[in-house]
Amino acid sequence: MHHLGIAEIRLCVMHYCMNWQSISFDWNHARAFLAVVETGSLSAAARVLNQTQPTLGRQISALEGELGATLFERAGRSLKVTQTGTDLAEHVRAMADAAGRVTLVASGQSQAIEGLVRISASELFAAHLLPSIISKLRIIAPKIVVDVVADNSVSDLIQREADIAVRNVRPEQPDLIARLVHESSGxxxxxxxxxxxxARPRSYADLTAHEFVSFGNTEQMLGYFSQLGLDLESGHFKVGSANSLVAWEMVKQGLGIAPMSVDVARKTPEVEALLPQETPILFPTWLVTHRELHTSRRIRLVFDLLAEELPKLMA
Structure with a gap:
């Protein structure tokens, strides 16, 4: 098993420091800002950081002054993050994640983190994108055991059959934490x-004369197509499967048309993109975990690594 050597550790630290030097604001202010974004209020963030609300409020105001930007809209006692704040939060979160991993690697703590982590993802996602990330995890934390649950359902999280899920739809359950990590074109x-x-379709209207492959829930697909202005019926779906690998294989074998993210399709030379003149379809990718599980060191490490590596693979 290959472990990170001192040279690799130095490269990690150097990379982080170079990014850090390009940031002009105080890290304590940034940490306060991120805590408010993630908890939703000054009072909750103050409890997390073990600080007073006035102190936290001064740090947020100082950060806004340093950046010359409004990060929160204030309405009485409530705070609503602005679009600028939302954009900044992703960068600050990435810095915090990177700093945490550098600290773990440099101190050797990541080598001591152990136990089982189950990652749930669709069959296509699990087959095409997860293996390379798991390879990096094996270097960073070799004592973590990874079990990939190839499943399209969110129920595996609710029933504790998985610790982390990769989904294309944001879950609505209040006990789950969800982070949007990427929006792919499709x-x-x-x-x-x-x-x-x-005949090759030249417009959405032409698609009504074609057959489609269903990825399990035909009614859900019809609703999504309707939002695109595509008027299809259940009769357009002659074949399909809830297993996305099987359904995509049906497309490859010429049994019908289907939407797919470019991340998967570009690895499939048997298929061709249709309607290149139309606006691409958006496929959001969400990372999901339980609130209480997010406090586990091993689950947090895997969650943060997925959040960092998935956008790189899907860019």
Whole structure:
């Protein structure tokens, strides 16, 4: 098993410090800001950081002054994060995650973090994107045991069958923490063999003359297509499977058309993108975990690594 050597540790620290030097605000102010964003209020953030609300409020005001930007809209005692604040939070969170991992690696603590972490993702996602991230995790924390649950359902989190889930829909359950890590572009795809037998569609209207492959929940897909202005019926779906690998294989074999993110489709030479002139479809990627599990060191480490590496793979 390969472990990080001192040279690699130095590179990690150097990379972090270079990023840090490009930031002009005080880290304590940034940490206060992030705590308010993640907890939703000054009082909750003050409890998390073990500080008083006035102190936290002064740190937020100082950060806004340093940046020359409004990060929160104040309405009485409530705070609503602005778009600028939302954008900044992603960068501050990435800095905090990177700093935490550098500290773990440099001190050797990550080598001591151990135990099972179950990651739930769709079959396609689990097959195409997770393996390379797990390889990095094996170097950083070799005592963590990873079990990938290839499943499209969110119930595995609710029933504690998984610790972290990768989903394309944000869950609404209040006990879950969700972080948007990427929005991929997507298009409709068909195999080259399918296009040899059927006229290539030139518009959304043309798609109504074609057959589609269902990825499990046909009614849900119809609702999504309707939002795109595509008027389809259940009769357009002649084949399908709740297993996304099987459904995508059906598309590859020429059994119909289906939407797919470019991250997966570009690894599939058998298919071609349709309607390149149309606005791409958006496929959001959410990382989800339980609130209480997010305090576990091993789960936090895996969660943060996924949050950092997934956007790189999907960029």
């Amino acid at each position: 298009r409709f795809y068909a195999s080259k063999s399918y296009l040899k037998k059927h």
